[in-house]
Amino acid sequence: MLSGLSEAEAVLPSRCAPWDVAALSVHTVGALLRVGLMLEEAPPGPGVGLVSAAGYYAPDVRFSPEVNGERVRSALVAAERRADAGEPGRVLRERWRPLLARLASEEGGRVVVTRHGDPMRLTDFLVTRVVEALVHGLDLADALGREPWCSREGLGVVTGLVFGGADMVAVEAVLPGAADGGAGSVAAVRAVTGRGGPVVDRDALVAAGVWWPALG
Incomplete structure (x- = not known):
């Protein structure tokens, strides 16, 4: 691209x-x-x-x-x-x-x-590079008016980091399909990283154990 x-x-x-x-x-x-x-x-x-x-x-x-x-x-x-x-x-x-x-x-x-x-x-730092590539890939796709090109593997890395320690029953109540590896995961990543996703109850997600990253 x-x-x-x-x-x-x-x-x-x-x-x-x-x-x-x-x-x-x-x-x-x-x-x-x-x-x-x-x-x-x-x-x-x-x-x-x-x-x-x-x-x-x-x-x-x-x-x-x-x-x-x-x-x-x-x-x-x-x-x-x-x-x-x-x-x-x-x-x-x-x-x-x-x-x-x-x-x-x-x-x-x-x-x-x-x-x-x-x-x-090194393996942990590479996880952060997947986060950077996927999140900024969403930014680029949106700026260009294109469909996101997130890979299923990349989504798995990012959702694993964000939701890995969370109560997924509680997460799914707020973000349906968050762990589906497809459109639901993309929407969930958007929501947690401020990338144009659905408006969600942040307090409920934090209480469920969702990791909320600080981003520049």
């Missing part, structure tokens, strides 16, 4: 204002390729406390106005410097295959450090 963007599509507004489609594309690709940068750095020493995938989205300094401001600014600057509308897609296509090969060679217990200084198991 990214490789085939037209210039007219690239400047469409997104719900992630002030980002247009181009800036949102740059940010999303950068979020995915950050894995490769982290793998080039030395892992932290033994005995460090690890941050979980859910803990990565805690409402702390990583989503402060200062950090959010830099996140917004850097994507806008990179989008302005793009050669054409399809550049983010080409960059992702060129760099993703080598990254997959690198990931396949890593040991399961590998620990990486995020740009916020969080030590995380």
Whole structure:
């Protein structure tokens, strides 16, 4: 999808204002390729406390106005410097295959450090990349007026993180089909991440054990 963007599509507004489609594309690709940068750095020493995938989205300094401001600014600057509308897609296509090969060679217990200084198991950090890809994929699809292209596997990862510890009987009373792996799951993810989903009783979902992420 990214490789085939037209210039007219690239400047469409997104719900992630002030980002247009181009800036949102740059940010999303950068979020995915950050894995490769982290793998080039030395892992932290033994005995460090690890941050979980859910803990990565805690409402702390990583989503402060200062950090959010830099996140917004850097994507806008990179989008302005793009050669054409399809550049983010080409960059992702060129760099993703080598990254997959690198990931396949890593040991399961590998620990990486995020740009916020969080030590995380690589497998947990990759869960956050699925969250980023799926949620911003919804943003891009909506901005472009297209049907969401969420994969069933990706939805399973995200709904597992959001609803994994919840009372699903209570969740289904608020969000029917939340765990169906299809349209119901997409609607549920939209609702919990503020992506144009149904208006829901947040207190009821929190009481049911739903994890509610902080997002920039």
